[in-house]
Amino acid sequence: DQQVKQNSPSLSVQEGRISILNCDYTNSMFDYFLWYKKYPAEGPTFLISISSIKDKNEDGRFTVFLNKSAKHLSLHIVPSQPGDSAVYFCAASMPNSGYALNFGKGTSLLVTP
Amino acid sequence: DARVTQTPRHKVTEMGQEVTMRCQPILGHNTVFWYRQTMMQGLELLAYFRNRAPLDDSGMPKDRFSAEMPDATLATLKIQPSEPRDSAVYFCASGLDVATADTQYFGPGTRLTVL
Numbered sequence: 001d002q003q004v005k006q007n008s009p010s011l012s013v014q015e016g017r018i019s020i021l022n023c024d025y026t027n028s029m030f031d032y033f034l035w036y037k038k039y040p041a042e043g044p045t046f047l048i049s050i051s052s053i054k055d056k057n058e059d060g061r062f063t064v065f066l067n068k069s070a071k072h073l074s075l076h077i078v079p080s081q082p083g084d085s086a087v088y089f090c091a092a093s094m095p096n097s098g099y100a101l102n103f104g105k106g107t108s109l110l111v112t113p
Numbered sequence: 114d115a116r117v118t119q120t121p122r123h124k125v126t127e128m129g130q131e132v133t134m135r136c137q138p139i140l141g142h143n144t145v146f147w148y149r150q151t152m153m154q155g156l157e158l159l160a161y162f163r164n165r166a167p168l169d170d171s172g173m174p175k176d177r178f179s180a181e182m183p184d185a186t187l188a189t190l191k192i193q194p195s196e197p198r199d200s201a202v203y204f205c206a207s208g209l210d211v212a213t214a215d216t217q218y219f220g221p222g223t224r225l226t227v228l
Contacts, residue, residue, distance in 0.1 A: 002155075036219075043117070043204050043219030044156070089156060099208070100146055100169065101217065105155035 003027045004092050006104035013111050019077040021107050023090030026071065030092035034101070035064060035075045038087045047088070048075070080111045115139045117207050117220035125226045131193040134223045137186055138207030145188045146206040146217065147173075147180055156204070162188065163210055195227045 005024045013019045021035075031052040036044035050057040050064045050073065057064050063076045077084055090104040118137045126132055138145050147159040160170035165182040173180065177196070182188045192199055202224050208217040 041221065043206070043221050045219065046217070097169065099144075099217075100158045100161050101148075101156075102158070103148075103156035 001026075002105070003030075004090055004102050004104040006090055006107050008107050009105070010108040010110070013080045013109065015082055015111055015113050016079045019075075019080045019084065019109055019111065021075040021077075021088050021090075021109065023073050023075075023104055024071055025073075025092050025102075027092070027094070027102075028071070029094045029096075030102070031095060032093045032099070033064070033066060033073050034091045034093070035062075036089040036091060036103075038089060038106070044089055077109075080109075082111050082113055085109055085111050115218075117205055117218050119203075119205050119220035119223050121223060122221065123224045123226075125228065126195055127228050128196055129194040130227075131191065132195045132199075132225060132227075134190045134203050134205075134225070136188040136190070136205030136207075136220060138188060138205070139218055140186070141209075142207035142216075142218075143185075143210050144208045144217075145182060146208070147188070147190050148204045148206065148219075150202045150204065150222070151200075159190070159203075192225075195225075197227045200225055200227050 034049040035047040037047045038044045048062045066073045087106045089106045091101040093099045120135045146161040150156045159172045160180040179191045202222040204222045206217045206219045
């Protein structure tokens with residue numbers, strides 16, 4: 001059963017606009033949430049994370065929002081750049097699992113010039 | 114530039130053959146994770162180790178998969194016998210045993226095709 005869900009397989013955004021990637025989770029035991037970025041033929045690379053005690057975390061052009069009551073998080077990229085084109089994975093972890101990651105299936109973002 | 118390395122990068126084999134994938138974690142990291150990526154399931158955890166001890170391998174098909182860490186610089190994932198449904202990209206990640214998951218670094222993956 002998929003405990004982390006990314007319901008949009010793909011997203012296309014114009015350069016300079018905002019990209020919003022969404023993620024939902026079902027397990028209330030998750031206390032740490034992460035976004036990974038993946039290019040073809042490479043492993044995922046860590047992008048940004050948020051603890052369940054926060055509702056927002058910002059790092060440059062990337063902001064992650066967490067709505068615990070809705071079990072929903074989102075990644076905002078502003079402004080989007082062509083180099084942001086990649087597959088973005090949402091992941092969640094809990095402390096009693098050694099922080100092993102539960103991943104969503106990913107959203108492929110295409111930023112067009 | 115510390116990186117997780119995985120060998121081989123690509124493997125094509127026939128059903129029934131044994132497959133061994135290797136991972137060299139980043140020096141100093143004490144946790145190692147194996148993940149598998151398929152179109153249907155996405156990225157799923159197979160097993161993980163802390164200080165070379167297996168902590169959880171519930172994600173692995175026990176009858177054919179085995180994961181070991183012979184020493185701190187090598188982790189192996191073995192499939193015997195392999196089946197076409199094992200075709201996937203297998204990722205190894207290593208990290209520090211700290212209170213967050215930020216420190217997991219992924220290798221480039223081994224793309225396995227079982228004919």
